[in-house]
Amino acid sequence: MRLPPRFPIPFSFLPTMSTRAVKTEALEAKFPTLPSAIEAVEELIASGQTDPEKLIAVVKQCPSTSVNVLRRANSAYYGLRHEVESVEQAVRLLGFVEVTSIVVLEGANEMRDQLTNHTGLLDRIMYAAIFTGRFTQQLTRQLDLADEWARLAFSVGLLHVMGRLVLLYSAPAQYAPLADGQDDALPEVGDERRLFGEGHRTLARRAGEHWNLSDRICSVLHRAIDLSGPSTGRRRTLAVAVRAGSALAQRDLSNAPLALPKGLPTADASLPEELVAVAADDATDYAANLGTF
Known part of the structure; x- marks a missing residue:
């Protein structure tokens, strides 16, 4: 059975509570503070910066980020024959998107003291976020999207799932029970809407705006809420890729075959099945070998 990565705090069983006949309650969204x-x-990603020296300078300013960058570079996923000993080497190996995922994971781990009864769900949310980010990144690479879109793929995929983190952070006692009976997966967006009046997709876009992320990132998060709009364009392609990655992450968490749900317009967005399968396999390996922070 495939399991999400293990984090420092042990898995906690979620409380059992029926969510049937629960009245919709307005959600007072609380957005975690980003590191x-x-x-x-x-800012470096959105501006198209590729100079590793600037990224190295950012990482060196944060001791915990420096430690975790070194851990990732020396993880089993990369299988290096010699240990990476310097932050400079590690950053050059990992690149911008890898460092982004490390920093976001740090931010989530800082929430553990506030969510001690729901760390199992928190771990699954983070697993799905990393899976979706990696899937979107790998798929857009295969599609040869223009650089200004492709370099945002990991961040957009990861942030799309982070709407779930906002729900858990804002209303843990109400949100966590939605995951009961979901075979180790995550709450369905329909259940989120019935309980709170909005789901994680909408909250991801709101979070992006709250955190003052780039207009391009926020525009893709907005398109990923509802795919019924115009069926062409790079923004649309990226939005469909994000939704596909999120759906596959759910199935991966449930140890189910990595098949896309019916109704997802992958054909309209020119996402060939064989490329989707390759990206999904890579995302599975990547998320499973993420390591412990």
């Missing part, structure tokens, strides 16, 4: 490092990294 200062991620804002700096996102």
Whole structure:
């Protein structure tokens, strides 16, 4: 059975509670504070900066980020024959998107003291976020999207799932029970809407705006809420890829075959099945070998 990565705090069983006949309640959304490092990294990504020296400078300003960058570079996923000993080497190996994922994971782990009864769900949300980010990144690489869109793929995929983190952070006692009976997966967006009046997709876009992320990132998060709009364009392609990655992450968490749900317009967005399968396999390996922070 495929399991999400293990984090420092042990798995906690979620409380059992029926969510049937629960009245919709307005959600007072609370957005976690992003670590200062991620804002700096996102600015570099959005501006198209490729100079590793600037990224190295950002990482060195945060001791915990430096430690975790070194851990990732020396993880089993990369299988290096010699240990990476310097932050400079590690950053050059990992690149911008890898460092972004590390910083976001740090931000989520800082929430553990506030969510001690729901760390199992928090772990699954983070697993799905990393899976979706990696899937979107790998798929857009295969599609040869223009650089200004492709370099945002990991961040957009990861942030799309982070709407779930906002729900858990804002209303843990109400949100966590929605995952009961979901075979180790995550709450369905329909259940989120019935309980709170909005789902994680909408909250992802709101979070992007709250965190002052780039207009391009926020525009893709907006398109990923509802795919019924115009069926062409790079923004649309990226939005469909994000939704596909999120759906596959759910199935991966449930140890189910990695098949896309019916109704997802992958054909309209020119996402060939064989490329989707390759990206999904890579995302599975990547998320499973993420390591412990």
